[in-house]
Amino acid sequence: MTTAPPAARAADPAGPAPAAAITPTFRANVRRRRIWIVFGVVLVVGAVLLLVLRGGAGGAGLRLGADNPAPLGAKALVEVLGAHGVDVTTADDFDTALTAAKSGATVLLFDEFGLLDEQRLGRLAMFADRLVVVEPGFTALEALAPGVRLAGAASGALDDVACDLPAAERAGALSTGQRLFTIDEEAVADGWAGCFRDGEYGYALATGPSSGDGRLVLVGATTPFENGRITERGNAALAIGLAGASDELVWYLPGPLDAAPDQAPTLGELTPGWVSPALALAVVVTIAAGIWRGRRFGPLVVENLPVHVPAGETSVGRARLYARSAARTHALDQLRLGAIARIASALRLPRTSDVAEIAAAAAASTGRDPGRVRAVLVDALPSGDHDLVRLASELDELERAVRATLAPETSAPQASAPQASAPQDADHPGRRP
Structure with a gap:
């Protein structure tokens, strides 16, 4: 019988309480919005300088x-x-x-x-x-x-x-x-x-x-x-x-x-003299920026083309998108879905089995603590890249352990084993008929 690690033995059998996910982190949000933050800081500094040059609030x-x-x-x-x-x-x-x-x-x-x-x-x-x-x-x-x-x-x-x-x-x-x-x-x-x-x-x-x-x-x-x-x-x-x-x-x-109602001054007469030139300059700059940065998109064309994208390229591209947006929980969910489906298939569980049944079967097959197995498959949430890598490794290790218990060479009797007198057709504890 496989001995569970100390951390697994100390875990609550009912499964650990879900950790608070920090996704995306504050640093990631700042990194994604740094352009707008810099723009806002420039506006604030410009307003302060304008107040100072015009004599502050007394102006x-x-x-x-x-x-x-x-x-x-x-x-x-x-x-x-x-x-x-x-x-x-x-x-x-x-x-x-x-x-x-x-x-x-x-x-x-x-x-x-x-x-x-x-x-x-x-x-x-x-x-x-x-x-x-x-x-x-x-x-x-x-x-x-x-x-x-x-x-x-x-x-x-x-x-x-x-x-x-x-x-x-x-x-x-x-x-x-x-x-x-x-x-x-x-x-x-x-x-x-x-x-x-x-x-x-x-x-x-x-x-x-x-x-x-x-x-x-x-x-x-x-x-x-x-x-x-x-x-x-x-x-x-x-x-x-x-x-x-x-x-x-x-x-x-x-x-x-x-x-007088019929001789009221216009908006241009009531505003300071620098307003009209500033507005005109802003319009010119906006048009110039649009011409500089604008792109011409042609009419939409619908055409059925045979496209072949390697699976590895799709996985790598999706992983990069997850990494860029700091979507650790979503990335871990994709890994868990694949691992749960493969574990259920290896244990020959029906498709109607829920995650709790699959986690219990995997724990019984490998002899691991059920709470820890459930945490790896469902409950544990990554709070950073280190946790994401660790949980992904534990998922891979759990899947390998399930497959190892079902391999023919591990379930067949060994000539040198102390239990040589055991029946030849004895099944492994995790093996289903």
């Missing part, structure tokens, strides 16, 4: 917003005005700004997206005693100052005041980054004058009478009011002098409610 907020501490905001100026006793009120709709203008407050208007039409601009200028328009567009100039025109960017810092406006005289000079106006003869005759002249190119500031009894000041650029540039040269003096001319200031940045 969010409205341009020239009264509560925006970013470099393009104007919180620094608003805080200084408040410290000097100026009551600053923010407004994002026309009615609020118009009501404040009628009460005598200074109105600072920055219509970045050109939401106000000529009619509303004219009404605001009519009722405001002091209206400061920052970076006016073409529509604003036509409505407020017909003789004043945009003239491009200044060539550098400006120190030629060229006017008697008190705020400009106190400033004395402006930093770089200004935009210029030109004033024609008709506008000059109407009382318009320019400040901070850039040679013969134009003026960074224009001042003149409004349609009512008030005073109108046009500032070509937002630079004197921005947090990041207000401390340069005389920017702060000009901004404080214009915005703090009275005890009350309305900081008016028109919002979406101010846009």
